[in-house]
Amino acid sequence: MDKDYYGILGVKKDATDAEIKSAYRNLAKQYHPDKFSTASESEKKSAEEKFKDINQAYSVLSDKEKRTNYDNYGSEDGPMGGGFGGGYGAGGFGGGFDDIFSNIFSAFGGGGRRGYRDNRVDGDDITMELVLTFREAAFGCEKEITINRNEECKDCKGTGAKDGTKLKTCSRCNGTGTILTVQNTPFGRIQNSQVCPECRGTGKIIEEQCPTCRGRGFTRQRRTVKITVPAGVDNGQMMTYYNEGEAGKNGGKKGNLIIILSVKAHPVFKRRGSDLLLEMPITFTQAALGAKVDIPTLNEPVSYQIPECTQTGTMFRIKGKGLKYLKKEQYGDLYVTVTVETPKGLNKEQKEQLKKLGESLAQNQSPKQKSYYDSLRNL
Ligand SMILES: [Zn+2]
Ligand SMILES: [Zn+2]
Incomplete structure (x- = not known):
């Protein structure tokens, strides 16, 4: 059973040739690969699938005989169509189907990986996600990943013909x-x-197929690839290993291996480019009197003098304690934002002391509160 071609083109079963043609034109424009040249790999792939479906649907519904067969038997090939099934399915549509795709391609003036004038086909890229911890991204690391890919058959050198046969x-x-x-x-x-x-x-x-690859010219191989992640990479960045993708056909180029980095969040540090952000609670007394505190970094903690009368939300910059820049020997900074914590579980004596302290404070010692009330008065 072939796909729902009417559904793919979004037309009714009794659509006229003109309606089919117009629906096809609109959809082909909408999903043309040229429109997706800057889209993500997955968007590209799904648009490509869609574009192929649209072209396949049109090639059947625009052909009177094929459409009649499809309407009556659910297959463009007529009652026998199903019998050939999987094996010949794509072939029935013509050694066809990919060719229509590439022809439409050139009709639109497109190009791409199938841009050769002969039968060379470049190998596909292999895309893999590599998950890194925050530290691995910060300091760089060596990783091994395992991929399955098509490689040129060694026994027939990619020709697909049994050794020695012509x-x-x-x-x-x-x-x-x-x-x-x-x-x-x-x-x-x-x-x-x-x-x-x-x-x-x-x-x-x-004449006689290579038994190793059954005439395909390539074999599926499991390979381990060593990945050297440089210090300072960030989430979503890509690393390309040229010629480590799928083998090409008939002399086409090998595809590339594309590694997409996924960096896990750190429980304490956040990241903004090469700078690190840290939120740190300090006590009420540390904030009021100032204090020497140990500030964590990705390496050793650094000692830092918090000045007296520090307010919640104050940000301190510690130079050079961020992440390494990806392409230069230079480091970002660490930004520490402090939160003043009001003490909990005060006993009677402590409360008395604080009360006394409160009474001794003049209004201008809390300038924020003073200006707040001043502004309310002026409403
Ligand atoms: Zn031929
Ligand atoms: Zn072979």
Whole structure:
């Protein structure tokens, strides 16, 4: 059973050709890969899937015979369509389907990874998330990650042909790897060269498949890659390891390995660029009289003199005790914001002492409160 093509294009089952064409045009514009060149990898992927679905739906519903088959049998291939099922499914749509995708691509003047004129296909990138602790991000670290990727088959050097056996020239394309086709699109009849479905563009037919890779030219390998994380990286940053992604096909480039860093929060420190932020409670007495306190840093604590009469919310800067800048030998600062804590569980004697203290304080010794009441009076 094929997909719900009417649903994909958002049209009714009895839609006219014009309605289908117009729905297709709008959606193709909306989801065209060019629109997603700056989007995130996952947004790109889902837009690409959507774009493919839209094109697939249109290629069936715009073709009278295919549409009738689809309406009657749920498959563009008619009653036999289901029988070929998984194995030939994509093939039924034509050595087709990817080619339509790339043709529409070029019709829009797009480019991308499939920009070769021959049958080379670059390998896909592999994207992995690497979780780091706050300290690992701050100081850098070495990590090992394990990936599964396609690598060129060693036994056939990527040709897909059994060792020692020859490749014969493809008779369908006479070894050129491409065939000329005429395609009806909303932009008119377009004649273009398509990758030969018989030889998949190689121009050659494998007589005896390589048993190691079953003719695919690559094998799936599990690899451990050492990742060197530099000091000062931040959450969401990416590291690219060139040519460590999936193998290309027919001489296409290898993809890259893209590591997306996910840095865990620290229980005490927050981060703003290369600066560290810390909130520290101090006692009422420390705030009033001033005090030498130990301030934690990512390394050894530093001793710091809090001046007398420090208020809640005061921020102190401790130079050079932040994080290392990613690309220079320089460090950010540590900003400490203090909170004055009112003492709890006062006994009778302590209360008496505080009461006396309170009575001895003049109004101008609490300037904030004084100006607050002054401003209320002026309302
Ligand atoms: Zn092989
Ligand atoms: Zn061919």
